[in-house]
Amino acid sequence: MQTEATPAQADVSELELVRQCQTGSAEAFDELVTRYRTRVFAMIYNMVHNEQDAWDLAQDSFVKAWRSIKRFRGRSSFYTWIYRIVMNVTIDWLRKKQIKGAGLEFDEAIQLTQIDPASRTAPKADPLPHARMERSEIRARIDEAIKQLSPDHRAVILMKEIEEMQYHEIAETLGCSIGTVMSRLFYARRKLQSLLRDVYEGV
Amino acid sequence: MKAFEQKWTAWLDGQLCGKELAEFEASLSDKAAAEADKREVKELGALLKQHLSVDVLTNEEFFSHQLRERIRCEGQAKDRHAARSPWWSIRGLALSGATALAIFAIYAVVVMREKSPSERSEYLTQILNARVDPAVSPNATISMFETKKDKVTVLWVEGLQSLPADYAAK
Numbered sequence: 001m002q003t004e005a006t007p008a009q010a011d012v013s014e015l016e017l018v019r020q021c022q023t024g025s026a027e028a029f030d031e032l033v034t035r036y037r038t039r040v041f042a043m044i045y046n047m048v049h050n051e052q053d054a055w056d057l058a059q060d061s062f063v064k065a066w067r068s069i070k071r072f073r074g075r076s077s078f079y080t081w082i083y084r085i086v087m088n089v090t091i092d093w094l095r096k097k098q099i100k101g102a103g104l105e106f107d108e109a110i111q112l113t114q115i116d117p118a119s120r121t122a123p124k125a126d127p128l129p130h131a132r133m134e135r136s137e138i139r140a141r142i143d144e145a146i147k148q149l150s151p152d153h154r155a156v157i158l159m160k161e162i163e164e165m166q167y168h169e170i171a172e173t174l175g176c177s178i179g180t181v182m183s184r185l186f187y188a189r190r191k192l193q194s195l196l197r198d199v200y201e202g203v
Numbered sequence: 204m205k206a207f208e209q210k211w212t213a214w215l216d217g218q219l220c221g222k223e224l225a226e227f228e229a230s231l232s233d234k235a236a237a238e239a240d241k242r243e244v245k246e247l248g249a250l251l252k253q254h255l256s257v258d259v260l261t262n263e264e265f266f267s268h269q270l271r272e273r274i275r276c277e278g279q280a281k282d283r284h285a286a287r288s289p290w291w292s293i294r295g296l297a298l299s300g301a302t303a304l305a306i307f308a309i310y311a312v313v314v315m316r317e318k319s320p321s322e323r324s325e326y327l328t329q330i331l332n333a334r335v336d337p338a339v340s341p342n343a344t345i346s347m348f349e350t351k352k353d354k355v356t357v358l359w360v361e362g363l364q365s366l367p368a369d370y371a372a373k
Contacts, residue, residue, distance in 0.1 A: 041260040139254050161251045186208035200246040
C-alpha cells in the first residue's frame with residue numbers, strides 16, 4: 001500500500017498523533033487530515049465522480065473518524081482504519097443514491113464530459129490541447145465504465161489497482177473475506193475489460 | 204477450497220505459488236489465451252492507475268479549515284447539550300433506579316442473611332404459650348429444644364396441672 005510519508009517515520013509519528021487525538025487534541029487530528037485528505041478525496045472522487053459529493057463525503061468521513069478515534073486500537077494502520085470509514089460512508093451513499101434514481105448518474109456523466117474533465121485531469125505541465133482532450137475523453141470513458149460497477153466492485157478494483165492494497169487489507173477495510181475480495185475483483189475486471197478493451201489496446 | 208474465479212484472480216496477481224500454481228496452470232485448457240488475458244488485465248490496471256491517480260483536491264487548506272469548523276461546532280453543540288441536560292433525564296432516572304435496585308439487592312443478600320435463624324421455633328413456642336392457661340397452671344413452663352443436625356425436637360413441660368380439652372399438638 002502506498003504511503004505519503006516514509007513508512008517507518010510515518011508509522012511512529014502517526015501512532016503518536018493518534019494517541020494525542022484520543023486525548024482530545026484537534027491539532028493532532030488536523031495533522032492526520034493533512035496527510036490523508038488528498039488520497040481520501042481522490043478515492044471517493046473515483047467512486048462517485050462528482051467533486052462536490054466527494055468533498056462532502058470526505059468531510060463526513062473525517063468527522064466520523066474524529067468521533068470514533070477513541071475506539072481505534074492500533075491493530076491496523078491508521079490509514080486502513082480511516083479507509084474503512086471512508087468506504088462505509090461512500091458505499092452507503094452510493095447505495096442510497098442508486099435506490100433514489102438510476103437516471104441521475106448518466107446526466108452527471110454528460111455534464112462531466114462537457115465541462116469539467118479537462119480542468120480536473122489537466123497535468124501541471126499543460127500538454128497540447130489535443131493531448132488534453134484525449135486524456136479527458138479517456139477519463140470520461142473510464143468513469144463511465146466504473147459507474148456500471150456495483151459500489152462493492154468499484155471499491156475493490158480501486159483499492160487494488162489505484163491504492164495497490166493487498167487482498168487482506170481490502171478484506172479488512174470492507175469487512176469481508178479474502179475469497180470475496182478475489183471474486184469481486186474477478187467480476188469487476190471482467191466487466192471493465194469488456195467496456196474498456198478498445199481504450200487500453202488503443203493506448 | 205477456492206472457486207475458479209478466486210484462483211484465476213490470485214493467478215493473475217501472482218499470488219499462487221508451488222503446488223497450487225502448478226495444479227492451476229495444468230488445469231488451464233488454453234494457457235496461451237490465459238497469458239494473453241493476464242497481460243490484458245495488467246494493461247487495464249496501468250490504464251486505471253494512469254488516469255485515476257490524478258490530484259483532484261483543490262483548495263486543500265479550505266478543506267481542512269471547513270473540517271476544523273465542523274468539529275469545533277460539533278464540540279460546542281455537545282457541550283451545550285450536556286449543560287442543558289437536566290439531572291432527571293431518562294438516562295439519569297434509569298441510572299438512579301438501577302443504583303437503588305443494586306443497593307437493595309446487596310442489603311437483602313448481605314445484611315438479612317446475617318440474621319441467623321433462632322435456635323427455637325418461634326411459631327411452635329407461640330402456640331404452646333397460647334395453650335397454657337395461667338389460671339389453670341400458674342407455674343407451668345414449657346421449653347423446646349431443637350437439634351437441627353439430628354432432626355430432633357424436645358418439648359420440656361414443667362408444672363402443668365392439666366391439659367386443655369381442645370389441645371392438639373400437631
